[in-house]
Amino acid sequence: MSGRGGGGGGGRGAAAPGRGAGGGGAGRAAGGGACDDDTSTSSAQERFFEEVKDKIDRSITHEGGGVKGRFPFDNPLVRPKCATFQPSPDLPKLDRFYQKAVLVWIPEFLFPELQAVPCPGCGGKGAPDGWNPKGPRRVFMEHDVAYVMGFRYKCAKCAEFNKGKQEAEKRKTSFNAWGAGCLRRLPEYISKEFPFLLTKRSGIEICMVDRLADDLVHGKGFSAAAKNICQAHTTKFMVDQLKYTSLVSTRRTSSGIFRSANLAKIPERFGSFDDSTKYGGAVPSEHYLRDVWRLYFSKLPVLEMDSVDWTLEEYQHRLMQRWDGDILGGDALFKFAKIIRLGAKAGEERTRPVYGFFTVFNECGLAASDEDRCLERAGGGVEAFFHAIRSQWLQGSYSVEHRPFEEVTGISLYLEDEVDAGVQLELLP
Template sequence: MRVLQKVNPLQQLLHKLISLVDSGILEEDNNSPVNTSQIPIMADFDDDNSDCETDNDDDSDVEDNGKQNESAQNNSNNINKNNPNRNDNKNKKTFLHKYLLSIQERLVRDKKNSGEGLLVEYSRGTFWTLPPDPFFALRNPSPEILALRADESFDYDPAMLYLPKVFLWLLHLLVNYKLKCQEPNCTSHLTINGYPKNPPARRVVDLKRNFYVMSMTYICTNKHCKKTLSGHNKGIIRKLPLYLQQEFPAYFTHRTGISRDVGDVFRPCVQNALGPKRFQKVLQELQRLTHARLEFQYLNYINSRRTSPTLEEIISPPTFQTFSSYDDKDGYAGYIPSGQYLHTIYTIIINEIRHLIDKQVMVLGGRVLKGDHTFKIIKHLGRIDGSPTFLAVYTVCNEYEEIRMQLLIPTKSLKHLKFAFDSMRDAYNMYGHDHPEIFFTDNVTGEQAFLSSVLPSLTRDVVPVKLSDIKTNNQLPVVPIPENVNIIILSTYNEIKRTFETMLEDKPFVVGFDCEWPYDKYTGTQGKLALIQIATSRNIWILKLATLSELPEPLQRFLQDGDIKKVGRAVGGDLAKIHRDFGVLCQGDLELGRFCKERDVIHDARMSLADICKKVLGCSLPKVDDIRSSDWDSDILSPQQIEYAAHDAWAGLDVFNAVITRYFPVGKLVLKPLQGIHTEI
């Protein structure tokens, strides 16, 4: 039901002839029965200063279209020679233009009627002239609005759905002082010079539908100046109170602009790899979706009128106007700027807030810094005589991956950055930050002297190590278990029950966790779970479970408590083994390998517990194969088995405490931070 208007063959032939005359293929004959000057042609009502058209010429302030414009002008001249009436048609105003002019006329009438010059919108506490919602617009269309349409022969017209929002920016009604001229050598005041007529308002691209900003023009009272300024002049707006400036909803360029909402969404999109061209497609999707929904409402309304007509409509069937296309200038008048335009206006926005960004960077601190060069962005910069203007971008980040300094540099040498590092050090002093203690770089030998000179804090309490003092052997001490830590073996159901009842009264937040069970290395078969080792800051419990058919209820609650973190290497497999053998679904596992890798302590989360101990603790963890594959379900455990089991549980807790207190992430984000975990050293 897209086209509901009936068109006979004669009308089709007539429109075909008109299109041929307009295109210059047929020359107009004054004796012809068809007078093209009487046929409304959808024309652009804007001149060079216009801002209400919806074609892509609005991007002319950011794109080099000189050749295209010249070609278009030549073609236009040729067409106008063949069709002199075309210039008359170009002067015809579109529906949108007429609607904006009608708002200006209404504002003038309101001022005369009120006597005080107050706008109805301002008295209601709003800057906006809003069209009615589609439901009410379809049921009760305004005759005044429909009268603005070129063709009023239809009984139902979707013109009410084409109306945009209009932002009224009349500064002389918003401030209690006289506006001043913005010319450099003029101090005179401005006076009202009326509403602009071509265009009546400035178009602003918004997320779902474009709106318009309507203001008045003001003229300088100095007879030698007579400068004319619009109400949205940049200089005038910047002289307004800040709380009034915040009400202005747009960023303007020469011929169009984008809304603040678009700018607010655009910035994080660019920061998250959604560039101007892709963002332009997102805008196009949102705006065309809004157009499609309005058309859907209109077609549904028509369908309801056709299926449930009144008696009058049965006798004389009504005619329905087709809903306009998205970019029909005499209808919906939609418009999406180009990707190049969005690229340019993003640069304008960033330049406007650059001083705020610089201030925010100054506020940042960082005890651990890392610096590195990147060369990718240089490929996108301009060249002079084929040579790049810069060689690299040097970036310094803190331990939270926040950029603390970023500069384009002509060479890879850091000597160009002395002033920048001095300024960063001054900012540290100004805001009371702790000075950097560690600096990571991929060229320690070459950059050590420079970094030590610009950041003296890097050398504080640092004792250089002589090569002669470095040990050449690789023998490391075994992970020590402190003397005040007790190793307790629990062999019976009641012992385990009483112990964990007491533990849950003052439950720990983190425990070292490990399990042992018999394993046949030749057949690969596994026996039933034999031991659970649990380490806290004061005790290491070894639970013998080989003879138990079920786990004591306090132990089950301990294993099911997600707030108690069970730390260990491959601890997930141990908890899965408990679930398979005893049917207890355990929670609170903390995989030590992944935990250390996320904090940049190790490079591979698959490292064994012994290798992690070497890396973190500087100690060895003996892994004797004969003990690993020994009889763990024996009634009596050997001293070697007890020591092995105790060390496995304690090593996991010891590594966790060392990492969480002495290490913090450098160069990457912590994906799963453990908030609120209390540890005792």
């Protein structure tokens, strides 16, 4: 079994909020909205990249296709210095407020016992070939964006294999240590330290994808998830702006020999949220989250069994095959729980939303759990577990198995094509 990792995979861009929030007023980034294709960064962020690279280059030694040395930071996720900790009595500089965290992913440097990064194609030893020429990759975190940077690797074994081969038969000879294939070949304790799911040009924190899965199970859609992420990011932006203006105000009004000099200076404007030359904020769009979910659930291998890669979708399907019954997902997202709204009867003003698990009986007529116990739980009227709905009814024929459910819950069940039915079942997205 190998760990989950990030990898290539098509994904739509990540859109920035439509409005800026704060000092620079409403406004979009120069040259358009911040998106998955927008790789520009502020000069402050570029300086932070160079600081991190310089420290690593001075601490690392390349020997025999490998690396030696001690990682110069306490954590692979390197964060900039505290923005408000500026001992100088002058007006504060904005650079610190614009700098984002950077994940330095050089596995053989972080974990010396690894010795070499495995090639995703053949499993051979990959040799570092300098910093990735495409530069750091932007990723979305819970409250801000961050960046991933590391070496590009070359595989001599794959290069030898390609000699005399047709173009279609050749293997890729270079790779990144954060690729899905490389992460699967790394030991679990290393691959699990990589916290991002990478798409074609950007990426997103895995814990956010897990939370997205939980939201989908409870009936929340991608639009609501994107809105929540946007609120978290813009809240941090406004808090950072408040810190800056408060620090400027204090330095200009406090007593001391620098007070008059600070009063004569005009403080810099903080800028808008999505200005790529300054704060550089961005949030994932609804379309991006939808594509990430498809990649995470249907395309990205999460484990390997008998030399076969399994996606999360395949693993859950195999897991359900071990049960006596099966679970019918309400839509293409394979939600196990759906919100069901019962249509109002004559004389009633409001519909009733309930939770429902749809259990499909197998060919032997067996269910995954005890029917009577489930119906007892449904008697309270808060949650209804529709274990009495046999597969025959789901296929279009009314079944006598409705009776125990109706007797316990008081809810009548009708087919959707019965126009005169007093109650209709409607699956909400």
